[in-house]
Structure formats: structure tokens, C-alpha cells
Amino acid sequence: MRHDRMRQEHRYDAAIAHLLAGRTRPAEVGLRAVVAVNPRSAPAHYHLGLALRGERKWKAAAQAFRSALALDPAHARAEASLALMLLQTTSATAAEPHARRAAVADPGDPLILAALGNILRYLGRLTEAREAFDAALKLAPDHVDARFGRGFLSLLEGDYASGLIDYEFRESRTDGADPGFAPQWRGEDIRGRSLLAYGEQGLGDGLQFLRFLPPLVARGVQVTVMAPGPLTALARASLAGVRVLEPGDRPSFDVCCPLPSLPLYCGARPEALPARGGYLSVPPGRVAAWKARLGDSADMTVALAWAGNPDHTNDHNRSMTPADLAPLLQVPGVRWISVQKGPAAADLPRRLGVLDLGGELKDFADTAAVMTLADLVVSVDSAPCHLAGALGRPVWTMIPFAPDWRWGLSGTDSAWYGSMRLYRQDQLEAGWTGAVEAAARDLAALAAARA
Numbered sequence: 080m081r082h083d084r085m086r087q088e089h090r091y092d093a094a095i096a097h098l099l100a101g102r103t104r105p106a107e108v109g110l111r112a113v114v115a116v117n118p119r120s121a122p123a124h125y126h127l128g129l130a131l132r133g134e135r136k137w138k139a140a141a142q143a144f145r146s147a148l149a150l151d152p153a154h155a156r157a158e159a160s161l162a163l164m165l166l167q168t169t170s171a172t173a174a175e176p177h178a179r180r181a182a183v184a185d186p187g188d189p190l191i192l193a194a195l196g197n198i199l200r201y202l203g204r205l206t207e208a209r210e211a212f213d214a215a216l217k218l219a220p221d222h223v224d225a226r227f228g229r230g231f232l233s234l235l236e237g238d239y240a241s242g243l244i245d246y247e248f249r250e251s252r253t254d255g256a257d258p259g260f261a262p263q264w265r266g267e268d269i270r271g272r273s274l275l276a277y278g279e280q281g282l283g284d285g286l287q288f289l290r291f292l293p294p295l296v297a298r299g300v301q302v303t304v305m306a307p308g309p310l311t312a313l314a315r316a317s318l319a320g321v322r323v324l325e326p327g328d329r330p331s332f333d334v335c336c337p338l339p340s341l342p343l344y345c346g347a348r349p350e351a352l353p354a355r356g357g358y359l360s361v362p363p364g365r366v367a368a369w370k371a372r373l374g375d376s377a378d379m380t381v382a383l384a385w386a387g388n389p390d391h392t393n394d395h396n397r398s399m400t401p402a403d404l405a406p407l408l409q410v411p412g413v414r415w416i417s418v419q420k421g422p423a424a425a426d427l428p429r430r431l432g433v434l435d436l437g438g439e440l441k442d443f444a445d446t447a448a449v450m451t452l453a454d455l456v457v458s459v460d461s462a463p464c465h466l467a468g469a470l471g472r473p474v475w476t477m478i479p480f481a482p483d484w485r486w487g488l489s490g491t492d493s494a495w496y497g498s499m500r501l502y503r504q505d506q507l508e509a510g511w512t513g514a515v516e517a518a519a520r521d522l523a524a525l526a527a528a529r530a
Contacts, residue, residue, distance in 0.1 A: 087116055091123065098126060103133030121151035128160055135390050137168045155185035159194045167392055170508050171201035171481070182211075189215035193224035200232055201396075201481040203507060208232055223248050234484035242484070243343035249280075264334040266344035270299035272333040277305040279337035281388060282443070285310055286465040287485065287495060289318065290354040291341040296320035303330050304338075312444040316362035349487070355497040357471025365448035372439075373452055378414040379526045382453040383433065386423030387461030396479040397460045401427055403511045406519040407457065408433070412526035416453060418446050418463060455525070457518065460486070468496025475521075477514055480504040 094109030110127040117123060128143030141164035147157040162177035178195040185191055196211035209232055215225035230245025264274060276292060278285045285307055292302050296319070303322040306314045315323040324330065336344060373380075386398035400423075401408070408415060408431055415433040417424070424437040440446050443466055450456050450467050456474040458464035460483055467474035476493070478486050478501050485495055493499040502514040 087113065094130075095126060098130055098133070101133070103130045106130040107134055119150055121147045121154055121157070124150065125154060125157045125160070128157070128164075132160070132164065137164050140164050141168060153184055155181045155188060155191060158184065159188075159191040162198060163194050166198055166201060168395060171198050172508060174198045175202065187218060189219040189222040189225055192218070193222060193228050196225065196228045196232075200228070200235075203480065205232060205236070221248075223250075231484050235482070235488060237349050237487060239342070239348050243347065247340065247343065249339070259329065260335045260337075262334055264336040264340075264344060266346075269334060271301075273301040273303065273331070275303050275305060275330060275332035275335040276338055276341065277335060278307045278310075279339055281391070282307055282309060282462040283387075283460075283465040284339050286359075286443075286462060286469050288338040288341050289314060290352075290358045290469070291338075291345045291347075292318055292321050293358065294345070294353055303332060309442045312362050312442055313359055313447055316444065317359040349494040352495055355495065357469060357496075357498065359447065359466070359469040361447045361451055361470075362444050365444055366451055369445070369448040370452055372436075373416070373434075373449070376414045378412050379455070379529050380414045380416060380453045381522070382416045382418050382450050382456045382463075382467075384417075384419050384456075384458040384461060384463035386419060386421065386426075387459055389422060393479075393481075393483075396481060397483075398423065399459055399477060399511055401431060401433075404457075404515060406515050407522060410519055410522045410526055412530050413522065416449065418449055418456075454529075455522075464499070465496075468493065468499045471498050474499050475518055476501050477511065477518070478503045480507050480509070 090109055091113045094106050094113060097106035097109060107127065107130040110123060110130055113123045114120065114127055124143050124147035128140045128147065131140035131143055141161055144157045144161035144164060147154050148161065151157070158177050159181035162174040162181065165174040165177065175198050178191070178198050181191045182195050192211050192215035196208045196215065199208035199211060209229065212225050212229040212232065215222050216229065219225070226245045226248035230242045230248065233242030233245060260277060274295065289304070292304060296302050302320070303324060304314060304318065305324045305328070308326045311323060311325065314321070385401060385404060387394055391397070415431070417427055417433050417435045417437055418440060419427070419437045420440065424435065427433055427435055436449060440449070446463065447466060447470055450470055450472050454473070456463065456467035456472055458467065458474060459477050460479070464474055464476040474496070476499055480503070482488070482503070486493065486501060491501050493501060502518045504511060505513050
């Protein structure tokens with residue numbers, strides 16, 4: 080029996096080591112084995128929840144945290160972690176009571192206070208959110224979640240000067256940088272030197288921040304970019320003076336910088352962002368090929384993308400369904416073209432009569448060519464809206480009640496893209512009806528004027 084207990088403890092210790100090192104899959108396997116043998120261990124269920132969260136298995140993680148709380152109702156971190164899972168799978172309203180209980184149970188834990196701050200931001204209670212972040216940072220001045228949360232909030236409010244500094248505490252910057260990406264550029268004068276810019280987050284971020292590379296070339300910097308694969312052809316056709324690598328290539332360089340850090344080190348401000356009118360162009364030959372595929376139409380042509388990456392932590396808030404868009408899709412005089420990629424593309428009912436091109440688009444250069452031929456692009460807050468804006472194409476972006484920082488708190492204009500109009504959810508957890516109906520009215524007016 081003593082041998083079995085020692086083996087179980089060794090298995091638990093090994094799983095925790097995997098978890099701390101970010102190896103969430105072996106951590107999950109090990110912790111499931113621990114829970115199977117000792118199902119009444121609240122810490123084991125809690126750590127299993129952390130591993131499942133790292134694997135982006137949100138609902139399973141929430142259940143593991145619930146199991147930990149059932150065994151130990153005073154487990155404050157399990158309560159806060161459950162709150163964050165509810166934020167990602169259900170709603171901020173459902174999450175808040177759990178975060179509040181966790182903060183009462185352990186008011187000195189900065190992780191719990193940061194979680195509460197993020198939930199309050201989603202609820203639109205920004206003053207309370209900042210108070211929670213500040214309380215966390217008073218306890219731990221460099222707490223990663225609190226610094227990033229405060230930075231996100233500052234950026235959302237338009238304070239780029241301090242917000243971009245805190246934005247450097249984002250997860251992809253603090254999980255351990257690839258040692259091949261060193262030394263890092265920190266904004267010093269690098270005229271006459273070589274800079275490698277590399278993708279770090281999603282495709283939308285890459286598209287948004289490519290705009291900072293040509294100005295660096297104009298300042299005498301030798302710029303190379305390691306763009307995500309789907310962006311390679313588009314970047315090569317668009318960024319004069321920038322060397323664009325093929326996926327897998329590693330060049331020599333003096334300093335390097337992730338694309339999302341360029342706004343900080345290039346001194347970005349919302350009132351003076353570069354290339355608002357567009358900075359990307361379609362590779363030669365792509366437009367002609369897609370023009371032949373699409374043919375002519377007397378109707379207004381609108382390209383549509385209704386869902387983002389399902390693994391994104393905010394996907395359930397930002398993504399839509401074709402049913403959500405019904406009032407828009409029923410506007411007469413419009414030819415709809417789907418540029419939706421990924422699992423959501425299968426959600427498009429054939430009866431809607433939308434031309435589905437998603438399976439034919441090899442990369443973002445193809446998508447860009449289709450957008451160039453369309454009169455308008457309608458997209459959720461995902462890579463296609465950034466692509467359309469970067470091309471300078473008219474684009475209407477559907478924005479959730481709790482917006483990403485780059486869209487600001489209010490208004491229909493975008494500081495980043497001059498051709499973009501924002502349609503915002505106007506109430507917490509009220510669905511998309513108001514935003515879609517407003518867009519449908521505007522689209523009907525455009526189509527009627529064209530007829």
C-alpha cells in the first residue's frame with residue numbers, strides 16, 4: 080500500500096511538473112490518472128482544470144473546477160478559475176458571482192483580483208475593473224495577468240502610451256520566448272541595422288501590424304518579416320523593401336521584434352496611425368483569375384465572414400451564425416459571397432443562396448482578390464475584417480458589447496482602418512439583433528441606390 084501511495088505521489092508530482100513547464104497534454108493525462116485513483120482530492124481536480132484550460136477544453140476545465148469546489152468550497156483559486164471558464168463559455172454575468180466569492184475568500188491573491196478585473200471589463204464596468212487591476216498590482220507590481228488586463232483596459236480607453244507598455248505582458252510574450260528570437264528590439268535607433276519582425280498571435284494581428292514595416296524601411300532599417308504562411312504571398316506583393324521569408328526560413332539579423340510589439344516601439348497613437356487608407360495589395364494575376372470565377376452581376380456583391388477561430392478565448396462573444404445574420408442576408412439586390420474558412424463554413428445553409436468560396440481560397444492573397452472584386456465586406460472581429468481594412472476596401476465589422484481594445488469604446492469609425500464602419504452590440508448579452516438590423520438598413524439603402 081505504501082508503494083502504491085508513493086507511486087501515486089510521484090505521478091502527481093510529474094503531472095504538476097508538466098503543468099508548470101507548459102506541457103499541458105501530458106499534464107492532463109497524468110492528472111486524469113491521479114483523479115481516477117483519488118477522486119476526492121480537490122487539488123487534483125483543480126490542477127486537472129488548469130491542464131484542461133491550457134488545452135483550450137473550456138467546458139471540461141469548468142467541470143474540473145466545479146469538482147474541486149464540491150470537495151473544498153473554500154478553494155478560492157478554483158472559484159476564480161471557474162469564473163474565467165464561465166466567461167469564455169457562458170457569460171460575464173454568470174462568471175461575476177464566482178469571482179466575487181473568490182475575492183472575498185482570498186482578498187490578497189493578485190491572480191483572483193486580476194480575474195475579477197477581466198470579468199468586470201467584459202461587463203462594461205471599467206472603473207471597477209481598473210480598481211481590481213490596481214489592487215492586484217499593489218500586491219504584486221509585475222503580476223502578468225493584472226499588467227496585461229490593465230494594459231488592455233488602457234488601450235480600450237485610448238491611452239496607448241501606457242497601455243502598450245502593459246500590453247507587453249500578454250501571454251505569448253511571457254510564456255517563454257523562442258531563444259532564436261534574440262536580441263529583442265526595444266525601440267532604440269536601428270538605422271543601418273537589420274530587424275526581423277515575426278508573427279506571434281493570430282492572423283488578424285499580423286495583418287494589422289504589418290503597416291509598421293514600410294516606415295521602418297523608409298528610416299533606413301533593413302527589415303525582414305517572418306509572416307504566418309497564409310500571409311506570405313500577400314506580404315511579398317505589398318511591402319516594398321521588406322524581405323518576406325518562406326515559412327521555416329531563419330535569417331541572420333541584428334535585432335528582432337514580434338509584430339504586436341511594433342506599435343509600442345514605433346510610438347503608435349490612435350490619432351496618428353500609419354496607412355489608415357490601406358497598405359496591402361493583391362499579387363498580380365490573382366484578381367483576374369477570381370474575376371473569371373465570379374463573373375458579372377447586376378446586384379451589389381458583398382463578401383461575408385461570420386466566425387473567427389473557434390480556439391480564440393473570446394470566440395463565443397465575437398463569432399456569429401448565419402441565423403444571426405438573417406435580416407442582412409434577406410436584403411434584396413445583393414449577391415452574397417462567403418469567404419468563411421474553418422469549421423463554421425459548414426454552418427451555411429444551401430437555401431440561403433450564398434456562393435461559398437471558403438474551400439477554394441488557398442491563402443489570404445486569394446481572399447484579398449475576392450474582396451477587391453466585392454463592393455463591400457461584412458465580417459466579425461476576425462482576420463477578414465483586418466484584411467479588408469488593410470486593402471482599403473469598404474468593410475463593416477460586427478463588434479461585441481465587450482470590444483477588443485483596437486476598436487475603442489464607442490463610435491462607428493476605426494482608428495486603424497479608414498474604410499471600416501463598426502456595428503456594435505449596444506447591450507450586454509443582448510445578442511446581435513440591434514447591430515444586424517442597423518447594418519441591414521444601411522445595406523438596403525446602398526443596394527437601392529445602386530439599382
